[in-house]
Amino acid sequence: MGRETLYQLSAAVYRNIGESDIASMFPEGEALLAASRKQAEFLIGILGGPPIYMEKYGHPRMRARHLPFEIDESARQTWLRCFREALGDGSEWRLSPEEAAALLNWLEAFSAWMVNQAPS
Numbered sequence: 486m487g488r489e490t491l492y493q494l495s496a497a498v499y500r501n502i503g504e505s506d507i508a509s510m511f512p513e514g515e516a517l518l519a520a521s522r523k524q525a526e527f528l529i530g531i532l533g534g535p536p537i538y539m540e541k542y543g544h545p546r547m548r549a550r551h552l553p554f555e556i557d558e559s560a561r562q563t564w565l566r567c568f569r570e571a572l573g574d575g576s577e578w579r580l581s582p583e584e585a586a587a588l589l590n591w592l593e594a595f596s597a598w599m600v601n602q603a604p605s
């Protein structure tokens with residue numbers, strides 16, 4: 486997956502987030518777009534591209550970086566839905582259905598580590 490495509494996919498994910506019930510955790514407007522670029526840079530590294538995120542921000546420590554936010558299972562499901570809806574069947578991002586499914590599977594497992602609150 487090309488770098489530009491990942492920036493665009495993350496921007497689409499964050500647009501969905503901005504309209505979801507977890508929007509209040511996130512910044513708005515230009516800052517939301519900037520946040521989406523951080524996510525893209527992290528994913529670029531995960532997917533075998535250059536380690537842009539690490540070079541800019543240091544070790545990912547993703548669970549620790551999410552601790553300031555109250556993330557319960559319901560927030561996780563919303564987050565995953567925002568990603569799933571942006572990804573679609575993958576074709577818009579030039580991913581095969583298998584590649585899109587593999588990315589979602591990885592995100593489903595990885596996102597569990599970001600949950601830091603019991604259900605309310």
Ligand code: HEM
Pocket residue numbers: 507510511512520521523524527528542547550551554556560561562564565592595596597599600
């Ligand atoms: C489980 C549901 C999740 C919620 C509710 C959530 C929420 C948040 C929030 C509120 C922020 C701070 C806003 C910002 O981006 O500046 C953030 C940052 C971030 N999230 Fe998540 N997140 C979740 C899962 C994930 C997953 C699965 C990934 C992996 C792709 C991820 C990657 C990132 C990255 C890279 C940042 C920027 C961290 C930094 O450098 O400050 N998040 N997330």
